[in-house]
Amino acid sequence: MLTTWIEGAAEEQLDLVSRLAGVSHVAAFPDLHPGKYGPVGSAILADRIYPQLIGNDIGCGMSLFALDLPARKLRLDKAAQKIRVLEEPWHGDPGACLAADGLPTDLHPVALGTIGGGNHFCELQELDSLSDDCLLAGTDIRKGDLMLLVHSGSRSLGMAVFGTVLESFSGLDLDSTVGRTYLAAHNDAVRWASLNRRLIAERAARALRSDLRLVADAPHNLIEEHDDGLLHRKGAAKADMPLVPLAGSRDALSYLLVPKANRPEALASLAHGSGRKYDRRSMAGRAGTTRSDRDGLIRTSFGGHVICEDRQLLIEEAPNAYKDPNQVLDDLRTSDLAQSVATLKPLLTFKKAVNRELAAARRDKHGGCDGADPSSALVTLSGNQIPEFTNTWIGTVQWICKSPFRAHHRRQNWYVGVFSIDNSDLPEIDLETSALRIETFRSGGPGGQHQNTTDSGVRVTHLPTGLVAVSTDERSQHRNRRVALDRLVARFILKREESLARDRSAQNQLHRRPQMRLAAKERLAYDALLLAIASAFSAEGLHETTPVHCFGSLDWEHWQGTGLADDVSNSLYTTELLGPDGHVRDNEVRVGLLVSEAGTDYPPSSHAAEETYFVIAGKAEWVLEGAPYGQDGTLLDFDATWTPAYEEAARSEAGSLLAAGNSEEIAEAWIAGGADFGLADLTTELDRIFVSKMHDAAPLPGIREAVDALLARGFRLGVASSDSEAAIRAFLEGTNLAPKFDFVTGYDTGHGPKPEPGMVHGFADAIGVPTSGIAVIGDNTHDIEMAHAAGAGLTIGVLTGTSARQELSPHADVVLESAADLIGFFP
Ligand SMILES: Nc1nc2c(ncn2[C@@H]2O[C@H](COP(=O)(O)O)[C@@H](O)[C@H]2O)c(=O)[nH]1
Numbered sequence: 029m030l031t032t033w034i035e036g037a038a039e040e041q042l043d044l045v046s047r048l049a050g051v052s053h054v055a056a057f058p059d060l061h062p063g064k065y066g067p068v069g070s071a072i073l074a075d076r077i078y079p080q081l082i083g084n085d086i087g088c089g090m091s092l093f094a095l096d097l098p099a100r101k102l103r104l105d106k107a108a109q110k111i112r113v114l115e116e117p118w119h120g121d122p123g124a125c126l127a128a129d130g131l132p133t134d135l136h137p138v139a140l141g142t143i144g145g146g147n148h149f150c151e152l153q154e155l156d157s158l159s160d161d162c163l164l165a166g167t168d169i170r171k172g173d174l175m176l177l178v179h180s181g182s183r184s185l186g187m188a189v190f191g192t193v194l195e196s197f198s199g200l201d202l203d204s205t206v207g208r209t210y211l212a213a214h215n216d217a218v219r220w221a222s223l224n225r226r227l228i229a230e231r232a233a234r235a236l237r238s239d240l241r242l243v244a245d246a247p248h249n250l251i252e253e254h255d256d257g258l259l260h261r262k263g264a265a266k267a268d269m270p271l272v273p274l275a276g277s278r279d280a281l282s283y284l285l286v287p288k289a290n291r292p293e294a295l296a297s298l299a300h301g302s303g304r305k306y307d308r309r310s311m312a313g314r315a316g317t318t319r320s321d322r323d324g325l326i327r328t329s330f331g332g333h334v335i336c337e338d339r340q341l342l343i344e345e346a347p348n349a350y351k352d353p354n355q356v357l358d359d360l361r362t363s364d365l366a367q368s369v370a371t372l373k374p375l376l377t378f379k380k381a382v383n384r385e386l387a388a389a390r391r392d393k394h395g396g397c398d399g400a401d402p403s404s405a406l407v408t409l410s411g412n413q414i415p416e417f418t419n420t421w422i423g424t425v426q427w428i429c430k431s432p433f434r435a436h437h438r439r440q441n442w443y444v445g446v447f448s449i450d451n452s453d454l455p456e457i458d459l460e461t462s463a464l465r466i467e468t469f470r471s472g473g474p475g476g477q478h479q480n481t482t483d484s485g486v487r488v489t490h491l492p493t494g495l496v497a498v499s500t501d502e503r504s505q506h507r508n509r510r511v512a513l514d515r516l517v518a519r520f521i522l523k524r525e526e527s528l529a530r531d532r533s534a535q536n537q538l539h540r541r542p543q544m545r546l547a548a549k550e551r552l553a554y555d556a557l558l559l560a561i562a563s564a565f566s567a568e569g570l571h572e573t574t575p576v577h578c579f580g581s582l583d584w585e586h587w588q589g590t591g592l593a594d595d596v597s598n599s600l601y602t603t604e605l606l607g608p609d610g611h612v613r614d615n616e617v618r619v620g621l622l623v624s625e626a627g628t629d630y631p632p633s634s635h636a637a638e639e640t641y642f643v644i645a646g647k648a649e650w651v652l653e654g655a656p657y658g659q660d661g662t663l664l665d666f667d668a669t670w671t672p673a674y675e676e677a678a679r680s681e682a683g684s685l686l687a688a689g690n691s692e693e694i695a696e697a698w699i700a701g702g703a704d705f706g707l708a709d710l711t712t713e714l715d716r717i718f719v720s721k722m723h724d725a726a727p728l729p730g731i732r733e734a735v736d737a738l739l740a741r742g743f744r745l746g747v748a749s750s751d752s753e754a755a756i757r758a759f760l761e762g763t764n765l766a767p768k769f770d771f772v773t774g775y776d777t778g779h780g781p782k783p784e785p786g787m788v789h790g791f792a793d794a795i796g797v798p799t800s801g802i803a804v805i806g807d808n809t810h811d812i813e814m815a816h817a818a819g820a821g822l823t824i825g826v827l828t829g830t831s832a833r834q835e836l837s838p839h840a841d842v843v844l845e846s847a848a849d850l851i852g853f854f855p
């Protein structure tokens with residue numbers, strides 16, 4: 029007996045379908061709901077083809093992939109930006125992908141790799157629980173793994189195929205030309221849709237810098253030829269496979285099911301989702317009716333994010349449009365159709381591509397790229413003097429250029445990590461064993477005369493890891509096999525080296541080409557000076573200026589195009605602070621910084637004083653009317669000028685890294701900005717400085733009283749901070765507050781960084797309460813996001829840090845002036 033509510037109109041549709049000519053059997057699942065031509069959530073066996081029962085989204089399905097990135101390492105806010113790569117068209121090689129999947133190389137390449145609209149989505153999920161490890165043996169998935177669930181179909185290809193048989197309401201004979209033609213095109217669309225889901229997942233995984241493995245691929249809109257007839261599945265998952273995903277909604281758990289094969293009347297099918305409770309049109313008054321409700325459409329109760337610029341779609345696809353997936357699952361279980369082996373928690377749901385220009389503008393703003401640029405490349409060198417050559421490149425190379433991938437980006441400095449791999453140190457891969465699946469497919473070699481005439485393309489899959497390499501470069505299958513195997517080895521090496529490189533980054537030396545030998549302190553000083561100049565010009569009203577905070581991101585470039593010899597221009601670095609091309613816009617003057625390497629000789633030149641130079645750091649020799657004289661950097665008193673400028677910069681939006689970042693993140697940013705340190709050294713040094721300052725730090729007024737009052741009311745207290753644990757303890761001990769706190773966690777304690785939920789979970793575990801019993805008090809959105817991600821019961825923003833009320837109030841339940849006001853808040 030089903031407990032899930034089924035709409036009467038769906039039952040009527042089911043009844044009508046069961047009475048169609050040639051229909052011998054129908055099965056319906058608890059996600060059943062009315063569709064355009066027939067009920068969604070049903071499987072129908074007939075002796076002829078009914079294209080309407082499938083509709084235009086032929087091959088739509090759910091594919092689940094495991095990422096090799098644990099959830100605890102995920103920065104949700106960063107991932108949310110990265111996954112927006114799916115807003116863009118895919119720039120891969122459709123011909124090679126289609127050919128590798130045995131499809132014609134020109135089969136609808138245009139929409140490949142994209143999700144489409146409706147309720148199609150790509151969702152980043154966390155494997156929340158696993159109920160039966162034995163049933164998952166071989167999948168190598170574990171609790172805490174990140175997964176991608178992709179729901180998409182054959183896009184406009186399916187529409188075109190359906191368009192050819194739109195009027196065939198009485199069914200098509202399988203032996204007729206039109207029937208055979210439709211079924212062949214339909215089968216291609218089903219394979220195309222499955223490939224498309226894989227490409228979408230690969231794009232998302234690549235943006236997140238992870239590899240991925242397919243766990244389950246279950247189409248739910250398709251026709252299959254079976255011995256006893258043509259099996260039509262409409263919104264019913266193909267279940268004659270080991271694992272089938274059951275989608276919930278963006279604000280509910282999804283499940284991974286193991287189908288049971290003992291109910292033949294289920295027609296080897298299963299529910300594929302929770303099914304609609306309300307149709308799209310009737311959602312208008314049911315979601316997004318108030319402002320806070322609308323804001324809530326892009327957040328989930330799991331602390332997840334929804335990325336979808338289409339407000340209408342957000343409402344039509346609101347979680348309350350769907351039935352309760354848990355109830356659907358219960359019905360499947362009690363009907364002995366399937367068993368759930370894993371629950372999947374939604375973290376990030378990406379829906380529907382948006383306006384391309386908007387997407388491009390946002391991508392440039394966030395410095396993102398479209399995913400088409402290679403993240404790594406393996407170059408094989410042969411010949412003499414290889415060590416001499418490689419030694420000049422190994423390290424971090426600064427590349428000064430306009431990026432071809434970020435056409436609108438002002439930045440001219442890009443960094444590439446270069447390391448060498450010794451050929452004699454290849455990973456152990458046994459290329460001769462059954463660990464490899466080698467498939468051939470039709471493909472022409474270069475030149476194209478032999479296009480599609482021989483099975484010359486080769487696809488090699490390394491079964492234990494799922495790594496794949498393809499070659500269609502050569503005309504001969506034999507040579508393509510060699511190339512594909514070489515590429516497979518290269519993929520192994522890259523995978524291994526990428527993870528080694530992460531470990532190595534601690535010791536990484538920074539080489540740059542050309543080298544910019546500015547100490548970190550000076551570089552920061554220049555950036556702070558920019559802010560000072562910007563505010564001075566604005567305050568004086570000298571010019572119409574538009575200050576832009578750009579802490580740590582000045583674009584330094586060589587002074588080129590001025591007729592200077594290369595060696596001179598290569599030892600000069602300039603950045604325009606104020607001017608037509610500056611960070612602060614002004615059309616009348618240019619103010620910039622010029623740094624010259626020690627010993628640079630600038631050729632004699634003279635002109636009227638439309639340019640004036642002041643030496644602000646270091647020492648310069650000038651020639652005035654033939655007589656040399658020295659000038660020190662005495663124009664500005666370094667400490668008096670820059671220390672207040674640093675302070676102001678640190679308090680401004682530009683200083684949010686200092687306020688919310690941990691020592692490692694600050695060190696990373698400074699190294700990227702030119703600090704000549706190893707990551708580990710700079711992090712240790714910053715920790716040392718911060719701890720030393722903490723001994724003398726004083727609590728805010730009223731904090732001691734608030735702490736005592738909260739303790740008296742039975743609260744237990746903890747500190748979760750992006751400082752190091754040692755710095756927090758130094759502060760608590762220095763202020764005699766230490767005995768009052770049951771728990772202390774810093775960025776280095778092992779609970780992960782903010783806004784990940786680990787710190788709140790750690791506190792909840794330490795004091796033995798659920799996270800819903802925890803109130804998080806924080807001074808920036810990272811704190812509040814962490815609280816949401818952990819499912820904390822209450823979030824309280826305070827204004828004593830770097831964030832203003834308008835930044836905190838959209839996220840926090842309450843905003844107080846200071847934590848001292850907690851006394852009044854918890855009377
Ligand atoms: N995990 C998510 N599941 C979702 C989301 N939106 C819808 N759904 C589920 O997917 C199926 C798809 O149904 P179909 O008939 O269009 O194939 C639906 O029944 C819902 O249960 C989401 O954002 N995340």
Ligand SMILES: [Mn+2]
Binds near residue numbers: 089
């Ligand atoms: Mn679907």
